[in-house]
Amino acid sequence: MRFAATLLMWLVTTLLLALALPTAWVQQHLVDEGGYAALAQKAAADPALQSAMASELTTQVGRLGTSVNTGTVSLVAATYTSGASFPGQFAQANRFAHRWLFTDSIRSSVDSQGRWVIDIAPMLSDVAFKETLADYDITVPTAVPIPLTDNAPAVLRPGALRLAGTYGPWVSVGLAVITGVFALFTLFVARSRGKMLVGLGVSALVVGAAGWAAIEFGRRRLNAVLDNSTGDIRRIADVLVNTAQDSMHQWLNISLVVGGGLVIIGVIVSLLVSLARST
Structure with missing residues (x-):
């Protein structure tokens, strides 16, 4: 029963992280006027x-x-x-x-x-x-x-994203907080803290890798929209999109680095616990 609860919490945490990370990036770099x-x-x-x-x-x-x-x-x-x-x-x-x-x-x-x-x-x-x-x-x-x-x-169209501008900050912060809370609950419920740290690291690695794949897929769709622009405006739009894409890649790379770090820490913690129990 405890294993099932831990697995469920881990899955929910992973899904929340997959939502929270891109939402935070969109809020900071697109929805926020200063960030844009x-x-x-x-x-x-x-x-x-x-x-x-x-x-x-x-x-x-x-x-x-x-x-x-x-x-x-x-x-x-x-x-x-x-x-x-x-x-x-x-x-x-x-x-x-x-x-x-x-x-x-x-x-x-x-x-x-x-x-x-x-x-x-x-x-x-x-x-x-x-x-x-x-x-x-x-x-x-x-x-x-x-x-x-x-x-x-x-x-x-005029004001088409007004709701995103109004509620975007709340959604971004809310998702981040909920993700953190679920991650802590997952660690609390887990029988082995070390193994669950590894699991949370895997979550960050999965989200980072999936984000890279999603960007490549989304770029093809976006290019279809950009085809409505031509000449110099299209060239300008391409640079803006490339700059945004590089910024997203940096966030995803941070997710991958943090995920890898959690995996290493989790393995070390598990080994130390095993050594402590064997002595």
Whole structure:
């Protein structure tokens, strides 16, 4: 009876960990505005994103003026995106898009066709563009929206993720606490603490490995959504997704390391207990 209870508790703990880990990552890096902005700022350091953003900025300047020297503007844009001010301004642009999606409070983040957009006017207003735009007698509008996707799914509509933004922190913390409580109960119920430490380590290893597999599967599905974007926007989205994927991998690696550590500790504890009983 005790073995069955221990096994049941271990299974529940493993399932809870499989839910708690990705939920905590999503809350910290996607649902939380500051976390998402930090992720975008980190992605902005990638040369591939800088190149794509420079190309997009060049395109938008060309639309604002009729006699623009594309080569000159392209050089200025490349200098700007590789400069110190770009990552912060790119993160700010993503903050506005995030608020629109999670709170529906930034109406300027959606165009007349209902597409999800980011406003790059602050970027074009940077001092790096000031002299060049003045030479072409271009005044930057208060908003320069560029669509992130032409055929946005329902999940990318104004305020579509409002509930996640409201209740996400509570769910994340709640799952973490419940997982910890069940892990302690599992250790308490188990006949052998050492073996159960090994079992909990195996849980962390299983969750980490399963997470890696789930990311690979999910990336294929996500690529289908990203196919709604083309050109420079698709290149930018790819870098953002890759940055997020690397961050998820780091969390899963921590799970694998902690799991391996628990297995080692559990084996050592079991050996020490066996030696103590034999003497």
